[in-house]
Amino acid sequence: MDVTAGSAVVTGGASGLGLATARRLVEKGVPTVLVDLPTSAGADVAAGLGGGTRFAAADVTDPDAVAAAVAAADELAPLRTLVHCAGRGGAMRVVDKEGRPGSLEFYESIVRVNLIGTFNVLSQAAARMAAHEPVEGERGVCVLTASVAAWEGQIGQLPYASAKAGIVGLTLVAARDLASKLIRVVTIAPGTFDTPILARLPENVRESLGQMVPHPRRLGVPDEFARLALAVVDNPMLNGETIRLDGAIRMQPK
Ligand SMILES: NC(=O)c1ccc[n+]([C@@H]2O[C@H](COP(=O)([O-])OP(=O)(O)OC[C@H]3O[C@@H](n4cnc5c(N)ncnc54)[C@H](O)[C@@H]3O)[C@@H](O)[C@H]2O)c1
Numbered sequence: 662m663d664v665t666a667g668s669a670v671v672t673g674g675a676s677g678l679g680l681a682t683a684r685r686l687v688e689k690g691v692p693t694v695l696v697d698l699p700t701s702a703g704a705d706v707a708a709g710l711g712g713g714t715r716f717a718a719a720d721v722t723d724p725d726a727v728a729a730a731v732a733a734a735d736e737l738a739p740l741r742t743l744v745h746c747a748g749r750g751g752a753m754r755v756v757d758k759e760g761r762p763g764s765l766e767f768y769e770s771i772v773r774v775n776l777i778g779t780f781n782v783l784s785q786a787a788a789r790m791a792a793h794e795p796v797e798g799e800r801g802v803c804v805l806t807a808s809v810a811a812w813e814g815q816i817g818q819l820p821y822a823s824a825k826a827g828i829v830g831l832t833l834v835a836a837r838d839l840a841s842k843l844i845r846v847v848t849i850a851p852g853t854f855d856t857p858i859l860a861r862l863p864e865n866v867r868e869s870l871g872q873m874v875p876h877p878r879r880l881g882v883p884d885e886f887a888r889l890a891l892a893v894v895d896n897p898m899l900n901g902e903t904i905r906l907d908g909a910i911r912m913q914p915k
Pocket residue numbers: 672673674675676677678679696697698701719720721722746747748749750774778806807808809850851852853854855856857858859
């Protein structure tokens with residue numbers, strides 16, 4: 662699909678992989694709405710990107726706020742591209758240090774943001790896309806974000822790995838489901854990317870994380886995610902698949 666055929670929504674667009682994707686979209690002249698938390702730098706980031714980029718403050722788990730965000734994109738041009746990057750980690754163990762069962766509340770909160778949030782954003786965006794006329798045989802493309810933790814979750818990544826595996830699991834079903842509406846669904850599973858998540862780590866830890874990648878022996882650059890997201894939109898035969906973007910890394914237990 663020609664990405665310039667309509668507008669785009671980028672969740673998590675205030676930072677990291679989402680911001681890099683939004684930058685590429687705006688450079689191509691795509692009217693773009695950044696969706697991120699009200700506490701994020703989204704408004705300033707959108708102003709800095711220019712091109713009429715809008716910021717819609719929304720928690721991706723909130724149906725009304727996400728509905729308003731996708732409606733804002735439709736006001737710019739028919740919504741045709743979704744790149745859903747919003748997500749967060751959170752460490753916990755099955756049994757905590759005191760021997761108590763891990764917190765169900767905490768587990769649920771991480772699954773809620775990453776997995777339930779993905780369904781909320783996907784369903785709201787797809788409903789909008791489905792209402793538009795097709796362009797060259799397609800109505801829209803939804804790019805979701807999992808993680809290599811979906812297969813190789815490290816100790817401590819219990820809820821995050823569960824949620825990301827859930828996103829991998831829903832990808833094919835959603836693609837099959839939305840095929841009749843001429844909407845594709847593809848998930849990208851990043852390895853280790855140099856985003857603000859990792860910026861909090863000491864330089865030597867980031868360096869050693871980069872050294873764990875077989876080739877290229879470094880952390881991923883957010884723009885490399887953005888380039889794949891746009892390639893997914895561009896290529897009509899990519900559908901129902903999760904693509905690892907990880908320099909061949911396979912995570913160890915810890
Ligand atoms: N950076 C990596 O190495 C890496 C690896 C694998 C997967 N990922 C995934 O890529 C995605 C983007 O991560 P990133 O590295 O760019 O992180 P980031 O922290 O730089 O960006 C994530 C953005 O999501 C937003 N966000 C978080 N919770 C939200 C919510 N409930 N509603 C709306 N927005 C919310 C944050 O405010 C932030 O702006 C995430 O889903 C993450 O799990 C990242």
